[in-house]
Amino acid sequence: MKSIYYTQKRSGFVEDKGLGLIHIYYGEGVGKTTSSVGLAVRAAGRGLRVSFVQFMKSGTSGEVSTFKGIPNIRYRCPGKHPFILSRGPQTVHYKHASEALKYAMEAIEEGTQLLICDEILVTTIFKVLQTDQILKLMQKCKSKKVEFVMTGRYMPPELMELADYVTEFVQKKHPYYSGSKARIGIEY
Numbered sequence: 001m002k003s004i005y006y007t008q009k010r011s012g013f014v015e016d017k018g019l020g021l022i023h024i025y026y027g028e029g030v031g032k033t034t035s036s037v038g039l040a041v042r043a044a045g046r047g048l049r050v051s052f053v054q055f056m057k058s059g060t061s062g063e064v065s066t067f068k069g070i071p072n073i074r075y076r077c078p079g080k081h082p083f084i085l086s087r088g089p090q091t092v093h094y095k096h097a098s099e100a101l102k103y104a105m106e107a108i109e110e111g112t113q114l115l116i117c118d119e120i121l122v123t124t125i126f127k128v129l130q131t132d133q134i135l136k137l138m139q140k141c142k143s144k145k146v147e148f149v150m151t152g153r154y155m156p157p158e159l160m161e162l163a164d165y166v167t168e169f170v171q172k173k174h175p176y177y178s179g180s181k182a183r184i185g186i187e188y
Contacts, residue, residue, distance in 0.1 A: 020145035021164035022138055026155040029169030036116045036149050037063045043114045044072045051107035055100045056119040061188045076103040089126045097128040114147045121152025131156045138162050
């Protein structure tokens with residue numbers, strides 16, 4: 001039965017699926033990283049081993065210092081690089097994405113229970129990673145029962161098939177478009 005509260009019809013039996021489901025948070029709206037940070041904190045609070053890997057970022061966002069105070073969240077980022085929109089992908093961007101992907105694979109092998117790959121979906125826009133590399137990462141997480149979260153502005157359609165959660169963030173209004181700079185503690 002469909003209702004105003006539950007907009008999709010439920011099918012099947014209610015069961016505990018355990019870990020190993022795949023989440024995609026995508027779209028132009030704000031909140032993708034914030035949602036994944038919240039999930040990381042929630043999981044850590046319940047004793048799960050969490051790995052948070054940032055792609056396409058320089059490791060200077062506000063959440064990084066918070067992660068340092070939470071023992072079972074491991075944060076990894078390959079480090080600083082130039083803003084990709086300025087001139088398109090450069091060698092450093094390919095290296096950064098490759099290193100972050102390596103961190104994600106290592107986390108799976110080291111027994112992480114929740115893997116968050118922040119902005120991994122953006123790597124496909126600029127082709128610094130290929131969609132098939134992300135599909136392999138998804139399949140590895142499924143086979144090892146690792147809960148896996150990916151964020152980014154764009155979602156390659158072929159990823160949706162393997163995902164269990166897909167949430168699109170839709171932007172209706174943002175102060176950037178009326179001349180506001182990104183604000184510390186709010187946007188980063």
